[in-house]
Amino acid sequence: MNNRIKDYLELFLTFFKIGSFTFGGGYAMIPLIRNEVRRKGWLEDEEFMDMLAVAQSMPGPVALNTALFVGSKRLGFKGSLFSGAGVILPSFTVILLIAAVFTQFKDNPVVERIFKGIRPAVVALIVAPLSSLGKSAGVRWKNLWIPVVVALAVWRLNVSPVYIVLAAILLGIFRFICLMKRGVDK
């Protein structure tokens, strides 16, 4: 019994630590999680990489999905509750403090000047990884129209990304059915 509690606590603390020290979005957490999982012998590396692929194809923050499957593999559903809480709590605490303070100082002229400089930088940080992300997502000349149409639809026509996601999934399934039919005809 005591050991069980220790195991849950260890899961929680490991992910709390990872959640506290990875700045700059969820993707920064993945190598740290991989390291910890390998060091503690929780999962084989190959299994981890396979599960990572599944976690990345599911909706939701990738860092949370990764934490959830490691917790769940290790100690079942309850384990995933502990690893999930661990990875969420640090950012929750930090952002809550910032929200409480920042909403007071937002209109301060010095803060406003700083953020005037930061805002265009944020847009640049989103644009910068696009081409390398595109390559690893399998974007080539022949399917370049997909990201272009999506970007224009969301930006200009204000189409909800919910419909984009549903349409992309349906189109992918439709493509599979067409390919299968062609296979049967042969």
Added chain:
Amino acid sequence: MELLHLYLTLFASFFKIGLFGFGGGYAMLPLIQHEVVATHQWISVSDFTDIVAISQTTPGPVAFNSATYIGYSAVTEAGFSSGYGVLGSAICTFAVSIPSLILMTIATAFFLRLKNNPWIQSALSVLKPAIIGLIASAALILITPYNFVDYKSYIIFGAVLVASVRKINPILLIFLAGAAGLILY
């Protein structure tokens, strides 16, 4: 009653963000923007940009960061006390996590069957390029007169873009851009 309604709307919005936010990170931005800026107008475009900036310099995925921040600010801006704001934060953060919890529990159980499932692979073959389009739209949506006030904004944009492609640490770049803003404006 009004507060309860606000909590329910926040919950529904962030549940939706968790459920349809494929690709993680920046790919979730247009969806978050669509819900919190365009549909419910809980915050302005420039506030939303500030949240992305804050998210880059603090731990945690941007989806959580926005959930926690907007949960607090939407409730307090509606005139309720900060205690209710904290509860709003907790509700949004919880809501954005539930879809992941359910889906990953199922995925872990059926992992072997999911791994090489041709239906899923085929759906992903269109979804992945679409996600790149979503990230691009996040950038396009944020190019507004509020975020780009004059030519100096475009100089900062260009400099950070070049530096970021060359793998300079994004946190450092945000601090430098903040310093530039302080000097230039």
